[in-house]
Amino acid sequence: MNQSTFRQITLAAALALAGAAHAGVCPADKVAANDLPGAPTAPVGVVDTELASIDLARENVKLEQRRLRLRHMTIAPGGIVPMHSHEDRPALIMVNSGEIYEYNSKCAVPILHKAGETAREFMGTKHWWKNTGSVQVDLTIGDIVNDKKPATMEKMM
Template identity: 35%
Template sequence: MRFILLGAAALLTACVSVNANVTAASNPALAAIEHANVRTCPEGRAQIGAHNEGFGPQHGVTARTIAITPAAGEASRIVRLRLLTMAPGAVIAWHSHETTQGMALIVSGQATEIRNSCLDQIIYRAGDVALEDAQTAHGWRNDGDEPAVILVAHYAPAS
């Protein structure tokens, strides 16, 4: 009986010996999230009204809403999670965040932002986060050779 139990234990051990460790080195999206940092306008280059237009009309962008949840205590507001994919050369047209605030995490690829409060264009790469407060107006372009994948969380009007 003891040998049967030992044999069964050995078989079960062999069945469960799958390596479930996922490391950032083997998963670039996970690495971007683990090393995420806010990127801002370079020091000394901030200026209110620096720009008021972006890279042109929107094209080459797909958006998928992942989830929406009502904001606590505010029936007219939601929290929304979206996945944006910008093809190489794609543009997100100039827009403001007066009513919709949030943040955007570059998961892969790169995207260039032109912002109303910065004299310079800002290049975001995997792991960079752009903050979108109520004073933000900006546009984006993918100047890279691969799609830019961006995870965006917004506090937005429900309608």
């Protein structure tokens, strides 16, 4: 195989993987404010396990009261991750298995997240999640948490 063909194959593979890695997003015609009436406030069927963390006040970034945290979460069929905010807690969520719906304050319809996708949660995001399927959903979550804020997910679960 010549170098040009190799580059074309590599580029095609990278583009295919990049497309597959994006999480479900709100359809452009459904982006709208959503007050999420009746959103659940308590978890159901959720196991949230912290795997590791780094105190960011002790790192070069000097972010007082913040930790970079890695978690594993499972959501049973019918399970709910209750309403919460990401006003100061950015997160990346990898869906390892299953499918789960996100109900987001910026979207008029539920957003489906499938295995192999990564969801981004950042400033202004308020949402809750529900596993409407028949199999457990497994997530890996990396976030920057403010331990001095009483409403963190760690304290809710």
